[in-house]
Amino acid sequence: MTKTTDKKTGISRRSLLKTGAAAVGFAAGSGAISGFPTIWAQSNITLRQFGTGVSNLNAIADKCKADLGITLEMTATDSDAAAQRAVTQPDSYDIADIEYWICKKVFPTGVLQPMDVSKLKYYDELVPLFKTGKLTPDSVIAQGTAPHTVGYVEAQDSKVFAKAPTNWFTMVPTIYNADTLGIRPDLVGRDITTWADIMDPAFKGKTAILNIPSIGIMDAAMIMEATGNIKYADKGNMTKEEIDKTIDFLIKAKQAGQFRAFWKSFDESVNLMASGEVVIQSMWSPAVAAVRSKGIACRFQPLKEGYRSWGGGLGLAAHLSGAKLDAAYEYINWYTSGWVGGYLNRQGYYSANMVSAKKFMSEDEWGYWIEGKPAKGDILSPDGKVMEKAGAVRDGGSFEERMGKVACWNSVMDEDRYMVKRWNEFIAA
Amino acid sequence: MTVALDQPATIATKPARRRRSFAGVAPYLQAAPLALILGAFLLLPILMIAVVSFWDYDFAAMYPDFLTTNYADTLGSWVTWKTYLNTLKYAAIVWALTLFIGFWVAYFLAFHIRTTAMQMVLFLVCTVPFLTSNIIRMISWIPVLGRNGLVNSTLVQIGLIPKPIEWLLYSEFAVVLAMVHLYTLFMVTPIFNTLMRIDKSLIEAARDAGASGWQVLWNVVIPLAKPGTAIGTIFVVTLVMADFSTVQVMSGGQSASVALMMKNQMSLLQYPAAAANAVVLLVLVLLMVAGILRIVDIRKEL
Numbered sequence: 001m002t003k004t005t006d007k008k009t010g011i012s013r014r015s016l017l018k019t020g021a022a023a024v025g026f027a028a029g030s031g032a033i034s035g036f037p038t039i040w041a042q043s044n045i046t047l048r049q050f051g052t053g054v055s056n057l058n059a060i061a062d063k064c065k066a067d068l069g070i071t072l073e074m075t076a077t078d079s080d081a082a083a084q085r086a087v088t089q090p091d092s093y094d095i096a097d098i099e100y101w102i103c104k105k106v107f108p109t110g111v112l113q114p115m116d117v118s119k120l121k122y123y124d125e126l127v128p129l130f131k132t133g134k135l136t137p138d139s140v141i142a143q144g145t146a147p148h149t150v151g152y153v154e155a156q157d158s159k160v161f162a163k164a165p166t167n168w169f170t171m172v173p174t175i176y177n178a179d180t181l182g183i184r185p186d187l188v189g190r191d192i193t194t195w196a197d198i199m200d201p202a203f204k205g206k207t208a209i210l211n212i213p214s215i216g217i218m219d220a221a222m223i224m225e226a227t228g229n230i231k232y233a234d235k236g237n238m239t240k241e242e243i244d245k246t247i248d249f250l251i252k253a254k255q256a257g258q259f260r261a262f263w264k265s266f267d268e269s270v271n272l273m274a275s276g277e278v279v280i281q282s283m284w285s286p287a288v289a290a291v292r293s294k295g296i297a298c299r300f301q302p303l304k305e306g307y308r309s310w311g312g313g314l315g316l317a318a319h320l321s322g323a324k325l326d327a328a329y330e331y332i333n334w335y336t337s338g339w340v341g342g343y344l345n346r347q348g349y350y351s352a353n354m355v356s357a358k359k360f361m362s363e364d365e366w367g368y369w370i371e372g373k374p375a376k377g378d379i380l381s382p383d384g385k386v387m388e389k390a391g392a393v394r395d396g397g398s399f400e401e402r403m404g405k406v407a408c409w410n411s412v413m414d415e416d417r418y419m420v421k422r423w424n425e426f427i428a429a
Numbered sequence: 430m431t432v433a434l435d436q437p438a439t440i441a442t443k444p445a446r447r448r449r450s451f452a453g454v455a456p457y458l459q460a461a462p463l464a465l466i467l468g469a470f471l472l473l474p475i476l477m478i479a480v481v482s483f484w485d486y487d488f489a490a491m492y493p494d495f496l497t498t499n500y501a502d503t504l505g506s507w508v509t510w511k512t513y514l515n516t517l518k519y520a521a522i523v524w525a526l527t528l529f530i531g532f533w534v535a536y537f538l539a540f541h542i543r544t545t546a547m548q549m550v551l552f553l554v555c556t557v558p559f560l561t562s563n564i565i566r567m568i569s570w571i572p573v574l575g576r577n578g579l580v581n582s583t584l585v586q587i588g589l590i591p592k593p594i595e596w597l598l599y600s601e602f603a604v605v606l607a608m609v610h611l612y613t614l615f616m617v618t619p620i621f622n623t624l625m626r627i628d629k630s631l632i633e634a635a636r637d638a639g640a641s642g643w644q645v646l647w648n649v650v651i652p653l654a655k656p657g658t659a660i661g662t663i664f665v666v667t668l669v670m671a672d673f674s675t676v677q678v679m680s681g682g683q684s685a686s687v688a689l690m691m692k693n694q695m696s697l698l699q700y701p702a703a704a705a706n707a708v709v710l711l712v713l714v715l716l717m718v719a720g721i722l723r724i725v726d727i728r729k730e731l
Contacts, residue, residue, distance in 0.1 A: 080488075084698045088490050105488065205595055211682045213697070254683070261599050261681025272681075276577050277599070416488075420697055421506075427693070428508045428515075428685035 045327045050075040051097025052082050054349070055175045055312060059382065060340055068334055070327055079214070087111055094328060096315040100171070101145040101214070101412045103315065107170050108159045112315040114168035116156075119329050122336040123169075125355040127403075130173040130311070131165050135404050144218070144236025144409035147173060147311045172332050173352035175344050176311030178402045182273060182283030186297045195219075195305050196226035198280050204258055208272050208281035211262035213423040215410060218308050219282045220246050222407065226305050236411030240418055247422040251429045262427065266290075273298055285348045288395070289387055300395040306407030307396075313352070345369050346382050350399060372398030475711070482704035491700055499705035509706075512685045513713075519601075519676070519686065520669040523608045527665050528658065530609070531616025535657075536650070538617075539624035552621065555614055567607050567675055574598035574606075599681030607679045612668055616661035623657030624650070659725035663718055670714050 049056070049072055061072040075093075077085060083102045085092065090111035098106065106112065117123050128134060133141040133148040151170055152162040161170070183192050188203070198207050209223075210216050221235040224246050232242055253259065260278045263269045270290045272278045283300065291298035314335065316328050334340075341357025344350070346365060351357040358366055367373035372394055379388040396402045413419055482499055485492040503509050534555065542548045558566055573579045574597040581593035596602055627650065635645045673688035687710050694703040 078696065080696060080698050083488060084490075087488075208681075259683065261683060263682065264677075271571070275572070275575050277575055277681075424690065424693055425506075425508045427682065428512050428690070 044071070045069070045324065046071040046073055047094045047324070047328060047331055048073045048075070048092070049095040049097055049314075050077060050082065050085060050093045052077065052079050052099060052102075052312065055097055055344065057343070059343060060335075063339060064331065064334065067339070068330060070331055072331075090317060091319055094317050094320055094324060095331070096171075096317065097174070097312060098171070098315065099310055099312045099410060100147040100150055101410050103171055103313070104145050104150045104161075104412055107150065107153070107161070107315070110159055111318050112170065113318045113320065114153045114156060114158070114170055115172065115316060115329070115332070117167045117169050120169065120172065120336070121333040122353050122356060125353045126173060126336070127350075127352050127354060129176075129403065130313075130352060135400065139404055142306075142309065142406040142408050143232070143234045143411075145411035146409050147176075147313070171313030171315040172336060173311055173313040174335060174340070175313075175349045176309065176352070176403075177285055177349045178307030178309045178396070178406055179282075179284060180303055180307050180396070181280055181301050182269075182288050182291070183299050183301045184273060184276065184279045184297060185299050187276060187279040192280065192301050193304055194226045195222040195303050196228075197303075198223055199227055199253060199258060201258075203280055204256070205260050206277070206279045207259055208261045208263055208269070208278045209259065210269070210282045211264050211427060213420050214412065214416075215308075215310075216262075216282070217243075217246065217419055217423065218408060218410060220250055222305055222308055224249055226303075235408045237413050238415065238419070240415055243413075243415060243419050243422055247426050250426045254426065254429060289348060289381075293385065293387065302396040302402070302405070306405040307402065308408055308410070309403070309406040310410040343382050346380075350403065354399070368392070368394060370399045372396075372401060478704045478707050478711075481701055482708050484701040484704075486699060486701045488698060499701050500709075502702065503705050503709060508685075509690070512687055512690050515685055516670060516687045519604065519608065519672075520666050522605050523612060523669050524662060524665050526605070526609045527613045527616040528662070531613050531661060532620055532654070532658070534613070534617045535621035535624050535654075538621055539627075548625075555617055559614060563611050564674060566611060567678055570603065570607050570610070570679065571598060574603055599679070599683060601680065601684060603679040604676055604684060607675050608669060608672065611675065612665045615664035615668065616658075619660040619664070620654055620657040623654050627653050655725045656727050659721050659727055662721055666717055666721075667714055670710065670717075 047070055051074070056074040056076040058074075061074055064070055064072050079099060079102060082096075082098050083105050086096050086098060086102065086106040087109050096106070096112060103112075130147045130151055133139075133146045148165075150161050151173075152164070152166045153168045153170060154160060154162045154166060156168055158168070162168075181192070181195065181198060187206075190202075197203075198209070209219055217238075218235060221232060221238070224230050225232060225235070229249060230242065230245055232238060238246070261268075261272055263272060263281075266284065266287055269281065269283055269287045272281060273283070273287070273291045274294055274296050285300055288298050288300040314332055316325070316332075320328055336353045336356065338353070338356030338358075338360045341351030341353050342360030342365075345357050345361060346369065348369070354370065358370075361369070364376045365379065368375040368379050368388065375388055375390050375392050377390050378386045379392065381387045481491065483495050483497070485494040485496055485498075538548055538551055542551060571578070575581070576593045576595065576598070578598065580597060581590075584590045585593060631649055631653075632645055635649050640648065671688050673686055673692050676684055676686040676689055677692075687706065691703045691706045691710075694700075694706065
């Protein structure tokens with residue numbers, strides 16, 4: 001962050017801020033002296049951010065206050081509530097921290113404004129996955145709501161997603177990961193290589209999938225396709241017949257007693273795994289870490305069909321303008337400038353700006369989390385707990401290996417309502 | 430609910446002793462606090478739920494309308510029927526078990542403990558588990574019943590069973606067990622209360638007339654315990670019908686209940702559909718309560 005730009009905008013902002021103009025001026029002055037972008041420290045700028053919880057972390061709000069002087073008010077909800085709030089209460093937030101499939105639902109309603117790419121300081125450093133859909137030039141674009149398909153609009157006032165990168169970004173990508181099945185290597189007794197293994201009769205009554213329809217259906221689709229029962233045109237946007245086939249398959253498996261439970265929350269999945277009730281199940285990366293931190297073997301098993309991936313970003317509310325809009329841009333630039341990226345990487349998620357995040361991670365941390373190298377020393381979580389002992393290697397390997405094998409993204413289907421109805425039948429069956 | 434609603438009416442019928450000028454207003458004033466509270470916190474919300482149940486919706490918002498599709502969807506789906514049947518099944522099993530256990534606990538407390546002090550002490554002992562949250566009482570069953578839980582590992586270790594019993598946890602058995610554990614006290618309390626009011630001379634009279642122990646129980650105690658039984662039944666049945674957390678947690682999400690179905694709909698923001706479901710459930714439960722009150726006249730006995 002350079003102080004010169006801050007100073008300039010500070011002066012223009014001063015005219016916009018009817019009250020507290022002197023304070024801003026003072027802040028601009030102090031910023032020039034100390035060399036920190038403390039422009040907001042005395043101006044009491046508050047940004048209200050709401051989102052799906054994964055990245056609504058207090059540590060980020062604290063650091064933001066310390067670095068920028070911007071107070072972040074965070075509200076965490078589940079994804080369906082987030083989608084609803086984004087649309088129905090557009091004045092209740094300044095920053096929407098939502099997943100890309102929610103963006104697909106929400107952006108066309110006009111409650112968010114696109115970002116001017118030229119104002120994003122770190123735009124060029126962002127992972128190409130969010131611009132072209134390809135991690136490396138020869139990657140295959142995954143199915144589902146791939147972030148780049150809803151990443152741009154044609155113009156500032158447009159609500160139609162652009163086919164190729166433009167100057168107008170719908171959301172700045174922040175956090176993403178690749179999910180797969182979690183297993184208990186000590187209890188499965190054989191190599192797990194495919195999503196179809198969850199349907200192995202040997203694991204009857206010892207498997208679980210998650211009971212969140214929009215994500216559960218994707219895991220089910222990965223399983224269905226892996227068993228060779230069906231070939232989807234697009235897993236992320238099934239037809240009614242495909243939904244029927246998938247749900248019927250699940251119901252049959254449920255009635256045959258294949259599943260031990262269906263979990264809804266993070267801690268349920270941890271307990272199922274830690275207690276040995278299930279040996280193979282849908283899981284999220286931090287849940288695997290939580291099981292392991294209890295001293296119980298648990299692997300986030302890479303599978304040959306690839307990963308189910310998800311990604312989130314920050315969007316700007318349509319009502320933002322003037323000083324608040326400037327503050328929001330500054331916040332987003334700060335978000336992508338590395339500290340947050342390092343923090344997220346160290347939690348097992350991925351930052352969209354790897355270049356800057358690297359500067360905030362030790363060589364060993366970078367090697368373990370991103371390059372897939374064995375840890376040289378103990379790997380600590382951001383709050384200082386030992387997550388992995390020296391010598392450990394991350395499941396699935398490096399960033400390129402994991403994110404390069406994404407088979408589908410979390411998505412919203414055209415037949416969403418029908419899918420949910422059928423999913424409820426599966427749970428009741 | 431019905432009982433509480435009737436209260437203002439009974440108060441309102443006896444203003445005779447008041448002075449004339451006051452007579453018109455006083456009963457209304459007396460009834461006002463309860464009427465206000467019930468009106469604002471019970472009737473109004475129910476009314477709103479009923480209104481919303483006719484609205485239209487999409488993922489983002491609800492639209493005021495008068496549609497019957499929510500009801501058609503709810504009542505026309507086999508999932509609803511199956512779920513209602515399942516919930517009614519839980520209600521019936523849990524009711525029978527809590528009634529049986531609750532009655533004998535109350536009977537023991539009322540007739541076999543001689544001193545009132547001891548009765549109260551033992552009754553308080555019954556309520557001790559209720560000092561913790563019912564979620565905790567429910568969840569604490571999980572490590573007991575699990576595959577590697579207390580029961581299974583003990584049985585396997587003493588060689589009674591070769592491998593762990595799977596149906597102890599995440600099954601209908603687990604749901605019923607947890608519910609019986611959670612709700613038995615709601616049966617004990619009212620039955621104990623009515624048993625304590627039974628005039629001991631009635632029992633002596635029955636004995637003098639030559640009745641055996643069972644005859645006393647069947648012809649004297651049980652008929653006189655009816656009001657308590659009815660109140661306990663209302664508690665247990667309404668609690669089970671409205672339960673979602675026990676079913677969700679103890680069945681591992683494998684079993685459905687009406688309230689769980691509503692919760693699913695609400696988490697997917699389908700509020701009008703959930704409201705329609707709530708109205709159907711409310712009507713059903715009110716019918717059940719009305720049925721119970723039909724059989725036992727609680728007011729007369731209290």
